[in-house]
């Protein structure tokens with residue numbers, strides 16, 4: 001029998017049908033009824049069946065012995081030790097001496113329960129997620145512009161658009177089904193124009209009518225220039241701006257100061273003036289324009305401003321929330337959005353409420369009946385690991401992620417974990433760079449074994465359903481957290497019978513005191529994240545839940561597009577233009593480190609390869625890490641195609657093979673993120689990446705680290 005479930009990889013969130021055939025083999029195909037993919041699957045999704053074996057799986061709770069080896073123990077013993085370790089630190093040093101570092105791989109229900117434990121019961125907001133690394137700038141940009149973290153449109157807008165702008169996104173490799181939808185739209189008799197804005201010439205450029213290979217870090221100049229151009233050429237929707245927005249004059253002044261002259265913008269961005277003007281003219285002319293952006297925008301020390309610079313262009317033209325138009329953040333992970341919805345970031349509460357808003361804290365505390373509410377924003381990912389190294393945080397629970405590979409300045413993460421008194425890791429595999437530092441390892445259920453919901457880039461909530469038995473003693477993450485909560489003495493609040501009970505509580509919280517009215521008559525907590533229509537869903541309806549885009553109305557219907565009525569989530573209902581003065585990345589190239597390192601994904605791998613690394617047809621695409629560089633730079637550095645070279649920054653070094661794909665601008669190198677210290681040589685590119693973050697979002701600058709390359 002087919003089980004309808006959702007792909008565990010990227011934020012496109014494709015629907016799948018999975019089954020076990022007569023021979024016992026797993027079969028996976030695309031779900032034609034799912035609105036994200038209509039039956040399509042990319043190569044990673046279609047190879048899922050090859051990745052579900054138990055090689056390398058963590059099947060039993062393990063403890064680190066004093067000699068450093070791992071020994072099996074019972075669940076009772078492991079859970080007691082976690083509770084004892086955390087309880088002792090809380091008692092001696094207070095709640096902010098413990099922390100949780102979680103993941104966009106968790107299901108929404110797992111995320112909800114661990115947030116509730118940290119923020120509502122232990123009383124610390126020291127819970128952050130690896131989603132901080134990929135889309136927290138989009139979150140911050142959405143909140144500044146719209147008053148809430150919202151992607152206004154839906155994937156169907158791709159087929160309705162006249163112009164599709166892809167910014168900082170190798171969509172063809174990183175969000176392949178979105179790319180396939182765009183490529184299909186290009187086959188129409190009146191195809192959309194596609195503009196790719198990316199320093200690299202990637203596979204995505206194959207569908208582009210125009211590629212703008214901007215210098216890394218110059219996006220804000222480009223979009224400020226567009227704001228100035230649109231205003232000057234009469235493309236502004238004056239009625240929309242006057243009626244539904246605030247702050248236009250200040251944003252326009254900032255844009256004109258930085259980027260009033262297109263020739264100067266072209267010079268700063270390093271693109272041809274004729275190409276820049278073509279893009280500006282197309283944007284001015286095409287009413288139905290979708291601007292998709294991804295990590296090339298977000299992973300920057302000015303990532304939030306880059307996001308707002310893009311959104312400003314859509315506000316100025318009133319192109320938002322209507323068919324075929326709007327800014328569109330492509331999330332990296334399968335449930336980065338769901339984690340945001342239940343407060344998975346250190347600065348947020350559940351149901352899109354804010355930790356630094358006393359009224360929101362009061363609403364959540366009253367709903368949870370919680371004994372000890374976090375009162376201030378917690379430590380964001382990079383700061384969290386600094387606090388651990390400095391001894392301010394002494395106990396850490398990591399769930400479904402591998403920060404020793406994925407964080408910037410990754411050797412600092414090693415130092416931090418080596419110092420930490422109590423490191424707990426919930427994972428599906430035993431041996432990772434991070435688990436080498438864990439004192440307690442807890443076996444979690446993986447994709448195909450666990451049950452719950454995820455939300456994709458387009459706000460679509462879909463079910464992940466189990467179709468495989470739980471292997472060994474593995475348990476659901478939400479269940480493990482509840483067991484520890486009870487051992488910490490929280491007898492109320494964690495008595496969920498099953499995952500359905502968790503989901504219903506989450507849905508009820510989204511609707512709880514939403515639309516409260518202040519004394520001045522303005523809505524104080526109006527949040528569009530409202531799952532009112534699912535707040536009383538019964539077990540059977542939850543089991544058969546079809547994909548639905550939130551908000552979910554009281555009659556259970558989803559909403560494809562938001563803001564078409566011109567009403568935003570800010571208290572006064574107006575969107576905000578945000579002035580975005582342009583600035584260069586934090587670290588420039590110099591004579592010691594003359595090249596700029598850019599990092600990212602390759603087509604057939606996912607994160608640190610614990611799943612995709614098992615499928616031969618995926619590893620066959622690109623079998624080893626590489627350093628992609630321009631031939632002139634290779635010559636200057638004395639390295640040759642196919643030879644090993646050493647890349648070094650002020651923070652660390654790694655070795656990989658040189659490749660000259662022809663897609664990298666002179667002065668830049670590209671290294672993929674997937675390979676870890678578990679391979680023949682330590683290939684963690686994270687160890688090179690500078691730990692500078694965006695001051696608003698806390699997202700690291702993964703796309704711009706000065707490095708040198710030399711023969712190995």
Ligand code: SF4
Pocket residue numbers: 007008009010011012013014037040041042043044045046175176177178
């Ligand atoms: Fe999975 Fe993303 Fe591929 Fe869809 S596009 S099948 S969600 S990896």
